[in-house]
Amino acid sequence: MKRVSQLTAALMLSGLAHMATAADMPSQMTLSTLQAQHGVVIDTRLSAFYNGWPQTISSVGGHEPAALNLSASWLDMMNDEQLQLWAKQHAIKPDSLIALYGNDDETKAVKTRLSKLGYQHVALLSDALQQPARLQKMAHFEQLVYPQWLHNLMQNKAVVAKPAGEVKIIEAAWGAPKQYLLSHIPGADYIDTNDIESEPLWNKVSDDKLKALIAKHGIRHDTTVIMYGRDVYAAARVAQILLYAGVKDVRLLDGGWQSWSDAKLPVERGLPNDVKPAPDFGATIPGQPQLMLDTEQARGLLGRKDASLVSIRSWPEFIGITSGYSYIKPKGEIAGARWGHAGSDSTHMEDFHNPDGTMRSADDIAAMWKSWNITPDQHVAFYCGTGWRASETFMYARAMGWQNVGVYDGGWYEWSSNPKNPVATGERKPL
Missing domain, CATH: 3.40.250.10 (Rhodanese-like domain)
Structure with missing residues (x-):
């Protein structure tokens, strides 16, 4: 037959x-x-x-x-x-x-x-x-803007999900604005990540220093801030901290600078324009303290079905082959943490990106997390080495509509600095 x-x-x-x-x-x-x-x-x-x-x-x-x-x-x-x-x-x-x-x-x-x-x-x-x-859509797709929308907004054209008040576009990167000086989105301000996090553990700066930085860049609680970076996770790190401070509307340019460049939209060069400082933030800082967890709060999520402490680190980092950083010596992972994926090493996030660097589909990400028992009904805190990769996934989870999410600011760097904290190494399966 x-x-x-x-x-x-x-x-x-x-x-x-x-x-x-x-x-x-x-x-x-x-x-x-x-x-x-x-x-x-x-x-x-x-x-x-x-x-x-x-x-x-x-x-x-x-x-x-x-x-x-x-x-x-x-x-x-x-x-x-x-x-x-x-x-x-x-x-x-x-x-x-x-x-x-x-x-x-x-x-x-x-x-x-x-x-x-x-x-x-x-x-x-x-x-x-x-x-x-x-038709189906991501719960808060407007939190990830795309280049043509941003360009139309800058040209005062009618756009969907238009910000209610003043808008500030900010590029974020580590150190002096070398690449920014050569080419950046017209009118964009610049934030050095050294101004929002500091040694010895690269945690966020104090609330008083954060308040001063926000004022310096003319940002109020009701300012819409659109962040982008040559590295998406640098912009996400600043975005997540601004949300913690209490800025109500913070968005990411999906795909970062590369997406703007690929769209062949106008650029400019030179130093940032002078920014008029904001005399008052208009609200108490931090406005959303629950978005940033300390070590004890992170510890409190371990071993629970209704919560997940999620490692956004490469598999070699997760199982203890490498620490991922030249300045972090201990290898391993927080015992009891669930693996949230990341990329090939500590500077890549391929697991979350489409080929053009934009966010992978929400369904793909949710399925990836579900395989490690990470679900939207839980209290979820992301961490990585020092906060950048964790912040990127936080911004994606937020756009996906996950309600109870935060970042463990100290991450592996802070956790591993205390030898009394439990550590796991070796191959393992979802908890």
Whole structure:
């Protein structure tokens, strides 16, 4: 008896046997037809639109139910092996039924690339983005802005999720503004991370020093601050501390400086413009003290089902092969911490990034965390070596709508400085 593939069998049972071969695949299909065949939906647009930003001022943003995001803009950044790995991670097989949506150029580019790798059952989603009520979006997509939105805001054009009051754009990096001087977003201020954290443990500065820094940069509690950096986690570190201080609306440029550069938007060079200091923050500092945990508070999250102390460190750091830092000698991990992923080493965050450096989809991140029993109903505190990587994941969790999240400021550096604190090493599985 002649064998048939699972896809062919399913299509025959549904009366759609003509779809069984690539040559006979329909050029389009509806979401309901695709779902009936347990097919895969792929959104080929920029991640910003997938996350929830509308493409026009009058449209509705978000993605189709259960859609994956494979932006056509990423294709030049992914070799065949990387693209096949992406498909494997999302359980897409060569005989999977796939429907794409986006503009014509985007869907054509993705279809061509997938076809070359042997994915032959690829069609277009005919009713994509036509039923706003069924679209899904990240809970607070507006907290991760994208370059064109920011440019339109700066040009005083109408934008969705427009800030209510004054807006300040700030670049953050460690040390003197060397790269900033050569090229930065027009009108952006600059914050040296040395001004918001200090030795010996690189914890945040005192609240009094933080208050002075915020005033120096003209920031009040009701100022909207849009942070970006050459490294996203540098900007996130400042953003998280500003939220702790009580600034109500702090946003990140998703993908950082690279995303602005890739968009080929205007830049300027030179020193920051003179900033008029803010005479008063307008609220008590810290406004959200719960966002920053000390060692005892972090310890209190260990061993609980309703809480997670989450390590945002590479696997080699987590199991104690390396400390990750030249200035941190002890190796290992906080005993009882759960692994939240990070990247290949202490300066990378690939596990959380799309190929262009923007935030990976919320569903992917949530699934990654769930595999280590880290869930949105828990009290979750992230930490890393000294706070940068933890702050980036904090900003993502916040955008995803996780309610009870914070950062253990001291991280591995502070924890490991006390030999009485319990440490774990070696391979291990989720707690």
